[in-house]
Amino acid sequence: MKSSSPPPHVSVIQRVRDRDITINEDNLERLKAKFSHIVNSSRAMYYIRTLIDLVNVLELRGIDGRDRDQFTAALVECTKLTESKRSATCEKPVKEQGIPRHVLDMISENIGRKWWDLAHYLNVPDHEIEEIEGKYPFSMKRQAYQVLLTFCNLPDDNEGKASKLIDALARARRYDLKAQVEAEMSNKNSQSKK
Template sequence: MEASERLRFQTVLLDISQNLTEDNLSTLKCFCAEQIGKRRLETLRSGLELFQALEELSLLSPAEPAFLTELLTVIKRPDLGNKLKAFHSTDGPPIAEVGGDSSNLDLAIDVVCDNVGKDWWMLVRRLGLGESQIQVIEYNNPRNMRRQIFTALTEWKRINASKATVDELVTALRSLKLNMVADTVQLKIKQAIN
């Protein structure tokens, strides 16, 4: 499965989890008692943890969201089930190929990954990633900041297709006063071209 599809799926699950009430979660856990087991269910504190348990049991995946969709309908939350249906019915835009600039953008992303620190989320937020997407990236890549940055920038590139350019990345860096990183990106691109 493609990493970007997995990220989009995790973002949908996080969104659903955040919109569940405590009663919704409790009811979902009751319906899953046979599959997951009561002892394990007692340790699950959020919808996201419940969804992860369902994935581990192969009852939920990006290709097969039907089990969770049905459960959400049973607990009278078809609005949340529709989010899964919408994910399943769309393939999403392709990974961005920015003409001849694509390899330069990949190089720029690599430089940013090596030079932007713990406040990387400010950069990707400036580039347009949402809070739930950032949370999913952090959740999926604990204790690996470089991977978090790389995943976030790759997702930005995928979402924005032809609008994702080195210039846009440099502009975002400069707007956050990350001028040294922006200068390094431009220098590496210039070296790669020559």
């Protein structure tokens, strides 16, 4: 007996569930619009906030073979767009500031409700915090990540960004994250000296 590999759409959907595939909000909206005829419910469309939500709704609605193939192709295209946009908009400013992206990811995944305090201690303007809250109302992780990106792009002393971030984490009473960031930054500095 020959073992066959799963169809491409199964592996793509599994990668979405494993969070190996991510897309930005604009591309999620494009996918939602393209497959709104399958969802066929404005209330369900409103509650789709992530790619996983969209996949779950499409599967509940019984997406068929041809639509699955179209979804897979559209998702691959959106993933390419997201990756090119991320490298153009996110990676460059963050690297220029000396704070690696994985550090920002780690903070945003673990900061929880303290992201708001952290934003104030990082001197992110209130109007930007409110805009971020409005744009990502159901995801503290996304809110935190956007605050960190905003901080990294603030026009001030680029050399002191890491120390300001560490100080803000301490002021927000997230000493665990402060210690992790200090360790990551010291590892980065020791590797750059080699």
